[in-house]
Amino acid sequence: MTLPTQKLVHGLHGAYSVAGDAISKGGVGRIYRTTDPKWVYKEYLSPDKAPPSDRLQRLVQVGREVLIQQGHPIGSTPESSINWPVDIVRAPDGRLSGCVLPAIPQKYFHPTLGGVNTLDFLIMRRSSPPPAQSRLVVLLRLAEILAFVHAKGLVHGDVNAKNVAWTLDPQPAAYLIDCDGMVPQDPPPTTGVAAPYWTDPRIVDKVVPAHDQYSDWYCLALAFYRGLLLIQGGSLGKQNGSWSAPGQIPNDLDPRVAALMRRGLTDPLDPSRRPEPSEWVRTLIEVYVPNNQYDTKAITSLDKAIAAPKPSPQFQPNPQFHQLPPTITPPRPTQPVRPQPPQQHNPPPQPYGFPPPGHQPPQQPYAPPPQLNHYPPPPQPYGPPPQVVHHPPPPQPTGSRGGGLARWAMAGGSRWWVPWALMTFGCWPVGLVIATLVLVQVLPMPSGFYGRTSAIVSSAITILVGSIFLLSALFS
Amino acid sequence: MSSSELFTVFPVFLLVDVSASMSGGPIEAINKAMPDLQHEMRANPMVGEIARVGLITFSDEARVALPLCDLAEVQLPELVVEGGTNFAAAFRGARQAIEAGMTSLPKGTPVYRPVIFFMSDGEHQAREDWVDALKQLTDRSWKFAPEVVSFGFADAQRESMQKIATRFAFVCKDSDPVTQVREIMNALIGSIRTTSTSLADPAKSQGLYLDTPTEHFTPLPALTV
Numbered sequence: 064m065t066l067p068t069q070k071l072v073h074g075l076h077g078a079y080s081v082a083g084d085a086i087s088k089g090g091v092g093r094i095y096r097t098t099d100p101k102w103v104y105k106e107y108l109s110p111d112k113a114p115p116s117d118r119l120q121r122l123v124q125v126g127r128e129v130l131i132q133q134g135h136p137i138g139s140t141p142e143s144s145i146n147w148p149v150d151i152v153r154a155p156d157g158r159l160s161g162c163v164l165p166a167i168p169q170k171y172f173h174p175t176l177g178g179v180n181t182l183d184f185l186i187m188r189r190s191s192p193p194p195a196q197s198r199l200v201v202l203l204r205l206a207e208i209l210a211f212v213h214a215k216g217l218v219h220g221d222v223n224a225k226n227v228a229w230t231l232d233p234q235p236a237a238y239l240i241d242c243d244g245m246v247p248q249d250p251p252p253t254t255g256v257a258a259p260y261w262t263d264p265r266i267v268d269k270v271v272p273a274h275d276q277y278s279d280w281y282c283l284a285l286a287f288y289r290g291l292l293l294i295q296g297g298s299l300g301k302q303n304g305s306w307s308a309p310g311q312i313p314n315d316l317d318p319r320v321a322a323l324m325r326r327g328l329t330d331p332l333d334p335s336r337r338p339e340p341s342e343w344v345r346t347l348i349e350v351y352v353p354n355n356q357y358d359t360k361a362i363t364s365l366d367k368a369i370a371a372p373k374p375s376p377q378f379q380p381n382p383q384f385h386q387l388p389p390t391i392t393p394p395r396p397t398q399p400v401r402p403q404p405p406q407q408h409n410p411p412p413q414p415y416g417f418p419p420p421g422h423q424p425p426q427q428p429y430a431p432p433p434q435l436n437h438y439p440p441p442p443q444p445y446g447p448p449p450q451v452v453h454h455p456p457p458p459q460p461t462g463s464r465g466g467g468l469a470r471w472a473m474a475g476g477s478r479w480w481v482p483w484a485l486m487t488f489g490c491w492p493v494g495l496v497i498a499t500l501v502l503v504q505v506l507p508m509p510s511g512f513y514g515r516t517s518a519i520v521s522s523a524i525t526i527l528v529g530s531i532f533l534l535s536a537l538f539s
Numbered sequence: 540m541s542s543s544e545l546f547t548v549f550p551v552f553l554l555v556d557v558s559a560s561m562s563g564g565p566i567e568a569i570n571k572a573m574p575d576l577q578h579e580m581r582a583n584p585m586v587g588e589i590a591r592v593g594l595i596t597f598s599d600e601a602r603v604a605l606p607l608c609d610l611a612e613v614q615l616p617e618l619v620v621e622g623g624t625n626f627a628a629a630f631r632g633a634r635q636a637i638e639a640g641m642t643s644l645p646k647g648t649p650v651y652r653p654v655i656f657f658m659s660d661g662e663h664q665a666r667e668d669w670v671d672a673l674k675q676l677t678d679r680s681w682k683f684a685p686e687v688v689s690f691g692f693a694d695a696q697r698e699s700m701q702k703i704a705t706r707f708a709f710v711c712k713d714s715d716p717v718t719q720v721r722e723i724m725n726a727l728i729g730s731i732r733t734t735s736t737s738l739a740d741p742a743k744s745q746g747l748y749l750d751t752p753t754e755h756f757t758p759l760p761a762l763t764v
Contacts, residue, residue: 176582183584189611190584224585259736260546260585296545307543 072104074150074163076127079104090256091244092161102149105243106161113159114244116151122245123148123162125215130165137168138236141211141384144204146240162243171228171238179240182224186290186297193231195365198290199351200235200387203344207384208239209283210340213276217245218252220274222282223261251275260298261285264306264331277334284327284337288312291320291365299328306331317350317361344385355388468497469504472518487525495529498522547649549735550591550607550640552685553727554633556659557596558624560693564717565660566620572724573615579728580611587611589735593640598622599665601632607640624661626669626703630676633685641683653685654734654747656727657703660693660716670702677705686747688730692719697757707749710757722755 070081081104085093092107107113126147129135135143150163173180182205184190185198192198205227212219219226221241228238246252255273257266263278265271271278289297294311301307308329312321323346326336338346351358486494502522505515555569573594580587587609594605598621605616637653644650655676663669677684691700692711700708711719726749733748 173582176578178582187584187588189588189609294544298544298546300543302543310544 069098072152072161074152075123076150079150079152079163089241094164096166097163101166102163103166104152104161104163105148106152107159110154110158110160113161114246116159118246119148119151119159119162119243122243123151137165138170138230138238141204141207144208144236144238145212146238146242148243164243167228167238167240170230170232179228180230182227182229182237182286182290185229186224186286186293188293188295192290192293195291195362196357196359197231197235198293199347199362199365201229201231201237202287202290203347203387204229204235204384205237205239205286206283206340206343206347208237209279210344212239212245213248213279213340216248218248218274218276219245219279220252220255221258221261222279222286223258224286225258227286248276264299265334267301268332270332277337280337280339281327281331281334283340283343284324287320287343288324288328292316293366299331313367315364319346319350348385348387352387355386357388466500466504468501469508469518472501472505472514472522487528491529491532494525495533498525498529502526545647545649546585546589547651548591548644549589549651549731550593550637550644550653551731552593552595552607552633552637552640552653552655554595554597554629554655554657555618556598556624556629556661557618557620558598558661558664559620559622560624560661562620564715565693565720566618568717568720569658569724570617572721572728575724576728576731577610577613577615579732580609583732583736586732586735590731591640591644592731593636595629595632595636596621597625597629597632599625599628601628601636603632603636603639606636607643623664624659625665625667626659626663626699627665627667627672629657630669630672634672634676634681637683637685653683654706655685655687656730657687657689658720658723659689659691659695659700662694662696662699673703688747688749690723690726692716692723706747711755712757714755719755 069083072079072081079102080098081095082098083096085095086103087094090108091112092105095104095106097104113119125142126145126149129142129145129147130137130149138144146164146167148162148164151159152161152163154160167179171180172178173184185192185201209219209222219239219242221244222239226239226241228240230236230238244255246255251271252273252275257263257274257278261282263271263274263281265278266274285297285299288294288309288311292311292313299307299309309324312324323338323343326338330336351362486497499522501518505518505522508515557566561569576592580590580592590610591607592605592610593603593607594616596602596604596618600621604618605613633655637655641650641653675681677687685705687703687705688707688709689700689704690709690711691697693716695710697708697710700710709723711722730747730749737748
């Protein structure tokens with residue numbers, strides 16, 4: 064089904080003009096652009112595909128606080144690196160029909176292939192992934208984002224390569240998408256989706272009915288295993304009835320990192336040993352960014368599986384994420400503005416109305432939101448798309464606009480000056496007559512017209528020169 | 540490296556009629572669609588990792604235009620029309636290409652049963668019978684016996700398409716052959732994309748995904764030869 068060319072949908076917080084055909088189609092819904100480039104509209108294929116209304120509404124509350132009340136630019140902090148829904152749209156019968164989401168910023172799109180720059184392009188050898196230092200930082204950002212999600216008492220439930228966008232410009236960053244289906248950790252989810260090659264073995268073996276927070280942790284471990292090491296394949300399936308352990312961890316990998324990978328992926332039916340996201344962040348910084356300096360040797364060794372790609376551009380650390388040095392190799396100690404040493408991320412805020420999660424996060428409320436909602440503005444009202452405005456020329460004085468010869472002279476340029484010079488020195492009688500007519504037309508015009516003075520002066524010179532020629536002809 | 544961690548390869552063979560009746564729009568539509576298929580392999584790295592594609596053309600004889608390969612990395616051939624239509628040659632050529640392609644994969648590569656997408660705009664014209672060649676191609680005692688999906692358009696006969704298919708047979712409804720070929724290629728690209736990333740064996744029921752727009756295609760039950 065395709066929406067009409069333009070359609071107005073009404074959310075709880077505003078109206079949105081939905082334009083054009085779907086830009087993305089999934090198993091749950093279709094995404095459409097709105098005339099406001101900040102937002103897109105996700106229309107669920109049917110009411111039963113939509114998440115429960117109360118859950119979506121809580122996500123919208125968080126999304127509006129992060130993106131609108133607090134005004135975090137997308138990607139600047141862990142919480143703003145989540146594609147939160149910001150509004151709910153209901154059908155006339157009151158059932159949920161769609162939601163409004165932030166449009167994925169252009170920097171998260173692939174520079175040449177056009178689509179979203181998903182994690183596939185970071186973790187697969189065939190996709191010319193960036194060097195290990197950039198991969199490390201992007202994956203650390205993903206871990207920080209998931210740490211925030213879980214601190215809110217939420218489960219993403221479908222962490223996979225297609226649901227993580229990333230960029231290196233202007234700094235390595237990750238962006239978690241497909242977030243309108245996030246559910247509370249407690250009670251554990253009973254329904255959900257799972258992507259091929261990113262499915263918790265407990266789902267396959269029917270230990271749990273749907274992905275829970277431990278499944279997110281499994282997928283994060285899988286992302287580190289595939290993305291840091293750029294292994295071949297990465298399908299940890301069953302062999303002779305038992306689940307394969309990760310078999311491509313190199314012997315020279317730092318034992319602390321290797322231990323995290325093994326804990327995350329071995330014995331996958333026992334989730335209790337899986338490292339939580341914050342443990343990944345802590346350990347990887349300890350191993351690869353000791354004393355706020357990248358351990359180039361250790362990081363470069365991660366690239367030995369492939370020819371090391373070109374270094375990524377430098378980026379400036381963001382104060383809301385863990386402070387990391389710029390991703391240039393080697394780090395330059397003489398850099399005038401030295402990044403702050405690594406520090407713990409601010410304790411995550413309390414869950415928004417969700418039951419406390421199983422893993423109790425440090426709890427601290429958000430700082431009071433600023434009074435001025437400076438970014439982005441509330442989505443209501445939505446005007447038409449930006450128009451190119453042609454500014455009118457500056458106002459001209461009122462009064463006589465002069466004759467045609469006057470306007471020709473005042474316009475100046477070669478169209479006036481070349482004939483003027485030719486007539487003055489080549490055919491002075493014509494020049495004398497025209498200059499006199501120009502002067503007669505220009506003089507009555509009010510001062511202030513652009514070009515009037517130069518027209519008067521040039522006409523006067525022409526008359527003077529023409530008069531000299533006339534007198535010399537009369538007396539010769 | 541553990542071969543158990545490799546993704547299971549999905550081998551796809553396009554068996555394309557390049558008889559004289561395909562000249563003009565239809566063959567151009569195929570030539571235009573091949574870069575789209577290649578783009579899919581590049582823009583969706585997981586599909587590119589899993590799908591391996593071969594291209595076989597047939598008219599009086601069959602030719603391997605592209606052996607089974609990673610389509611993202613190759614230079615695409617330009618198809619040109621040739622002579623008559625010989626299904627028997629097509630099936631013989633397909634069997635040889637499958638045998639060669641499957642045995643060329645690195646040892647230990649997990650692989651699904653191959654799938655042939657057969658496309659023709661006409662009827663078999665040669666004197667030899669094509670049914671025996673089809674039986675040899677789809678003989679389940681052969682370890683690489685493929686699933687066959689057939690698309691008939693223009694003058695193709697529905698009964699032939701039903702016999703050729705082991706899984707899905709489609710004949711196009713009234714519309715111009717260029718549109719028909721374009722729709723076939725779109726369905727084919729969608730099938731490769733979805734089947735490659737579905738974790739399901741294409742040889743099993745529900746394992747081979749095909750989303751054919753009903754406004755252009757009439758699905759037919761496959762017949763046993």
